[in-house]
Amino acid sequence: MYDTYKQWFNDDHHFTDVKHVEKAAQQMADNQFDPQGMIDKMVEIIPMDKHDFRTVHPADLPEKCQE
Known part of the structure; x- marks a missing residue:
């Protein structure tokens, strides 16, 4: 917006x-955030056969999401 x-x-x-x-x-x-971190994480996760249903990145963000 x-x-x-x-x-x-x-x-x-x-x-x-x-x-x-x-x-x-x-x-x-x-x-x-700098988008490169998320791009790198997507390149890592997308080809995997199994991964978490939701991936939150960067690593410290889940705590902030739960506040």
Whole structure:
């Protein structure tokens, strides 16, 4: 949503100040993991005959998901 807001956000139509949307968009952009770690994990897991139903990566993320 935040990476495309400039395509759909209209000051005349939406009541949220564009500054708040831009701030949220920047926070989302700054708070992303490097995708290479997930790519490497997928390359490792996809060819396997057996693996966990769900794989959460990086390794410390399951704890955060359970909070």
